[in-house]
Amino acid sequence: MPPDRLSSTFAALADPTRRAILARLASGQASVTELAAPFEMTMPAVSKHLKVLERAGLIARSRDAQWRPCRLDGEPLRDVAGWMEQYRRFWDESFDRLDDYLQSVQPVHKEKKEDERQ
Amino acid sequence: MSDSKNSKGAATMAKTEFIIEPGSHEIVMTRIFDAPRELVFKAMTDPKLMPKWWGPRDHWTKVDKMDVRPGGSWRFINGDSSGNEYGFHGVYHLVDAPARVVQTFEFEGVPGHVALDTLVLEDLGGKTRLVQQSVFQSVEDRDMMLQTGMRTGATETNDRLAELLVELSKNK
Numbered sequence: 001m002p003p004d005r006l007s008s009t010f011a012a013l014a015d016p017t018r019r020a021i022l023a024r025l026a027s028g029q030a031s032v033t034e035l036a037a038p039f040e041m042t043m044p045a046v047s048k049h050l051k052v053l054e055r056a057g058l059i060a061r062s063r064d065a066q067w068r069p070c071r072l073d074g075e076p077l078r079d080v081a082g083w084m085e086q087y088r089r090f091w092d093e094s095f096d097r098l099d100d101y102l103q104s105v106q107p108v109h110k111e112k113k114e115d116e117r118q
Numbered sequence: 119m120s121d122s123k124n125s126k127g128a129a130t131m132a133k134t135e136f137i138i139e140p141g142s143h144e145i146v147m148t149r150i151f152d153a154p155r156e157l158v159f160k161a162m163t164d165p166k167l168m169p170k171w172w173g174p175r176d177h178w179t180k181v182d183k184m185d186v187r188p189g190g191s192w193r194f195i196n197g198d199s200s201g202n203e204y205g206f207h208g209v210y211h212l213v214d215a216p217a218r219v220v221q222t223f224e225f226e227g228v229p230g231h232v233a234l235d236t237l238v239l240e241d242l243g244g245k246t247r248l249v250q251q252s253v254f255q256s257v258e259d260r261d262m263m264l265q266t267g268m269r270t271g272a273t274e275t276n277d278r279l280a281e282l283l284v285e286l287s288k289n290k
Contacts, residue, residue, distance in 0.1 A: 006261075010140035084138060084264045087145075090174055092134045095149045095248075097171035098161055102153035 009076040012056035017041070018049050022058060022072060029062075029071040143260055147250045155239050158246045159216035162237065168194065186213055192221070208232075223252065231259045 012018055021035055036046040050070060053059045060073050137146040151158050161167045165184040173179045173196045182193040182205075193207035205226035212220035219237040224230075233252045240247040254260035 014140040084136075087264045088134075088136060091136075091147055091250075093174040094172055095134050095147075095151075097175065098158075099151055101161055101167065101170045102151055102157060105157070106153060 006079060008056045009058065009080055012052050012058055013080075015049070015052075018053055021049060021053065022077075025059060025070060025072040029069040031067045031069055035070060138264070141257055143254050143257055145252045145254075145260060145264070147248075149248050149250075150242070151246045151248065152244075153246060154244055155241045155246045156216045158248065159239055163213070163215070163219065172196070183207075186210055186219075188212055208235075225263065228262065231255065231262065233259070233263070 013022075017039060020038070024030060024035060024038075032043065032046060032050065035050070036043055039046065050059065050061075054061060057073055057076050059070050061068050061070050133149075135148040137148075161171065163186045165181045165186075168181050168184065169179045172194060177196050177198050180195045180197075182195055184190075184192045184194075186192075188210060190210045191207065192210065193205065195203055195205050197203040206223065207226065208222035208224055210219065210221045212218060217239055219235075221235050221237075223233045223235050231254070233254045236251045236253075238249045238251075240249070252260075252263075254263065
C-alpha cells in the first residue's frame, strides 16, 4: 500500500468526530441528517467531516438514492489493521506465552485457590 | 490518552490492549497476568526464561546478551524455521525490581532507529498489570516499526474492523 494513502487514512482518523461517524456507519448506512444528530454541530460542519472521510476513501456516498446515504468503505481500515498486524502479533503472542509460563510455575497458587473455594 | 487503566473486566483479561494513536510517537500496551508481580518481573528479567516467551509462537529466541542492571546491555536473536533471523538489542537504563524497567530497543534490520521502552508492573494483589510504553524518535519511526514485516494482502474479517473502530473511537 502506498504510504501516502496510509497518511490520509490516519489524518482522517485523527479527529474524534470523524471516528464517531465511522463507528456509527459500522452498524449500517445512514443519511447526513442521521449522522449529524448526535453532534452539536451545523450541517455544513458535518459535511466538511464527511468530505475528509470521503477523500480518504473511508466512506462512500450513493449517487442513486435521493437521500444519498453514506456507508463505510472498509478497504483503508483493513490496510491500517494489516499494517499493525505483525507488531500486534509479536507482542500478543509473547504475552500469551509469558502467561502460559506463569501458569505452569504456579501450582501452589492454583491449589490455594481450590482450597479457598471449599 | 484514554481509559486503559479502568473498566477492564475478567472477560478481557487475557488480552493485550494496544493504544496506537494516529500522529503520535508512542505505542502503549497493557496486559494483566494472573501471577504475583515478583514472578512476572523474574520472567521478564531472567535470561534463562526469556526464550520461553519472547517472540511469536512459531519463532525461537536466543539470548545473546542480557545484563539486567543500569548500563548493562541486551541482545536477542529471533528466528523462524525458514532460516530467517532478526537481531534486537538495547541498553538497560533503570532496573527497579519488581516495579519498573527502562531500556532502549533497536531492531537491527533498521539500525539507528532507537525506541525508549518503559515497563511498569503494577501489583493488583496476586495479579499484575504490565504497562509497556515505547517512545520512538519520530512518528515516522513508530509507523515504520509497526509496518516492519507486514504481510501483503492480510485478510481481515469485519469483526476485526469493528474492533479497530471501537478501539479508535475510545481514544478520544
